Amino acid sequence: QVQLQQWGAGLLKPSETLSLTCAVYGGSFSGYYWSWIRQPPGKGLDWIGEINHGGSTNYNPSLKSRVTISVDTSKNQFSLKLNSVTAADTAVYYCARGHTTARYMDVWGKGTTVTVSS
Amino acid sequence: SYELTQPPSVSVSPGQTASITCSGDNLGDKYSCWYQQKPGQSPVLVIYQETKRPSGIPERFSGSTSGNTATLTISGTQPMDEADYYCQAWDSSTVVFGGGTKLTVL
Numbered sequence: 001q002v003q004l005q006q007w008g009a010g011l012l013k014p015s016e017t018l019s020l021t022c023a024v025y026g027g028s029f030s031g032y033y034w035s036w037i038r039q040p041p042g043k044g045l046d047w048i049g050e051i052n053h054g055g056s057t058n059y060n061p062s063l064k065s066r067v068t069i070s071v072d073t074s075k076n077q078f079s080l081k082l083n084s085v086t087a088a089d090t091a092v093y094y095c096a097r098g099h100t101t102a103r104y105m106d107v108w109g110k111g112t113t114v115t116v117s118s
Numbered sequence: 119s120y121e122l123t124q125p126p127s128v129s130v131s132p133g134q135t136a137s138i139t140c141s142g143d144n145l146g147d148k149y150s151c152w153y154q155q156k157p158g159q160s161p162v163l164v165i166y167q168e169t170k171r172p173s174g175i176p177e178r179f180s181g182s183t184s185g186n187t188a189t190l191t192i193s194g195t196q197p198m199d200e201a202d203y204y205c206q207a208w209d210s211s212t213v214v215f216g217g218g219t220k221l222t223v224l
Contacts, residue, residue: 035213037213037215044202044204044215044216044217044218045153045155045161045204045206045215045218046215047212047213047214047215050213058211058212060212060213061119061212094160094161098213099166101149101167102148102149102150102151102166102167102207102208103206103208103213104149104151104163104166104167104206105153105161105163105206106163106166106172108160108161108162109160110160111160
């Protein structure tokens with residue numbers, strides 16, 4: 001059974017870079033798109049972007065200028081970097097496995113709470 | 119940019135049928151899906167490709183699409199179904215979520 005384990009810094013200051021990693025265990029890394037999604041407190045889901053095992057990426061246009069998603073196929077891991085964070089980036093960040101057809105996401109990580117505060 | 123519109127809240131009595139709608143341009147062409155999220159938990163896929171249920175999802179959950187509107191139907195709603203529900207579609211190389219619907223079972 002596929003599991004996603006994610007980790008990264010939970011407290012940042014404004015202007016710093018958010019960095020999270022998600023490891024894939026128990027299943028194939030190829031053939032899927034691997035996404036990052038965030039959820040601000042009390043709000044809905046916000047897609048950040050995705051990557052496949054070949055390194056092809058797609059990003060949310062509203063975040064594209066600040067986001068980089070990368071992949072390490074040797075470790076079955078993918079990572080998120082979001083630079084110049086502000087309080088508006090405070091959220092729970094999830095990683096998830098997406099299927100090629102219509103990108104439905106059937107496996108999710110447990111989420112990482114990231115707080116941006118001075 | 120593409121948008122999906124959901125009602126903020128839906129209420130249903132236990133044992134009755136709940137319907138949650140999701141509207142977007144040409145949504146019927148986009149193989150939408152649905153997630154359930156309970157407080158403090160990660161989202162769970164309950165319907166994909168408009169009508170399919172993942173393994174482990176109860177049969178009372180079903181999906182349909184007509185024109186620009188996708189509908190998640192929960193038959194015989196149980197108190198455990200109280201949660202937030204999100205629709206999702208894929209458009210122009212972008213994943214789009216609806217704003218979410220809070221389902222209250224009372």
